[in-house]
Amino acid sequence: MAEGEEVKNKQVLFRNYIDGFPKESDMYISTGNTIRLKLPQGSNGVLVKNLVLSCDPFMLFLMRKSDDSGLFGCYTPDSPITGYGVAKILDSGNPKFQKGDLVWGMPGITACAGFYVVSTPKKGETVFVSAASGGVGQLVGQLAKYFPEGIDIYFENVGGKMLNAAILNMRNHGRFSAFDYLVHYSQFYDILLPFIREGKIVYIEDVTEGLEKTPAALVGLFSGRNIGKQMIVVSRE
Numbered sequence: 001m002a003e004g005e006e007v008k009n010k011q012v013l014f015r016n017y018i019d020g021f022p023k024e025s026d027m028y029i030s031t032g033n034t035i036r037l038k039l040p041q042g043s044n045g046v047l048v049k050n051l052v053l054s055c056d057p058f059m060l061f062l063m064r065k066s067d068d069s070g071l072f073g074c075y076t077p078d079s080p081i082t083g084y085g086v087a088k089i090l091d092s093g094n095p096k097f098q099k100g101d102l103v104w105g106m107p108g109i110t111a112c113a114g115f116y117v118v119s120t121p122k123k124g125e126t127v128f129v130s131a132a133s134g135g136v137g138q139l140v141g142q143l144a145k146y147f148p149e150g151i152d153i154y155f156e157n158v159g160g161k162m163l164n165a166a167i168l169n170m171r172n173h174g175r176f177s178a179f180d181y182l183v184h185y186s187q188f189y190d191i192l193l194p195f196i197r198e199g200k201i202v203y204i205e206d207v208t209e210g211l212e213k214t215p216a217a218l219v220g221l222f223s224g225r226n227i228g229k230q231m232i233v234v235s236r237e
Contacts, residue, residue: 009035012214014075017065021222027215039091048087055221055230204228
């Protein structure tokens, strides 16, 4: 693509507010808009190209009409679905950001904050993390077997049957951690990044190729089809 060229800007648009869980028909792909690959003269903004998009549980709540939708606000019908991801800077009018820089998402911050700050684990304690690898039904019936002496820390991500089962198996003075936790990001990066570089953190990704498959991937997240972090690869360059 030539610098300054105008190209199609493919988008995933939100059709209308939902009840329950989303269906693929609640989203649709639009290719009608275009975008110029060069910022206007004098702009101090940043133009990015999406590389990887994240499918996250909080997106479900933004699809429901509400007066309390948190950081993003509810999605607007016939407007793009927004979220986190990884992007590359194509053009920058801001001296802090250079062409070619990568813009990273935030996975891992919630886990780190919840584990170290909220849960404050101690050696020898038993920790139960809901939605750690999917397959809710497989875990609920086996909690008593895996935790015969009870659970010290419950890391709440999904609610429902897992939450009920955790309550029934909780020890006296056990702790519940529920999220999001949005402060002190920098100190959590200081903890996480060395673990990643040293290979101490192992992660599983469920990768879907192509923006047009976003509706199916997002619906799969809420029906338990994904194994690992659900993401959409838009471009590999």
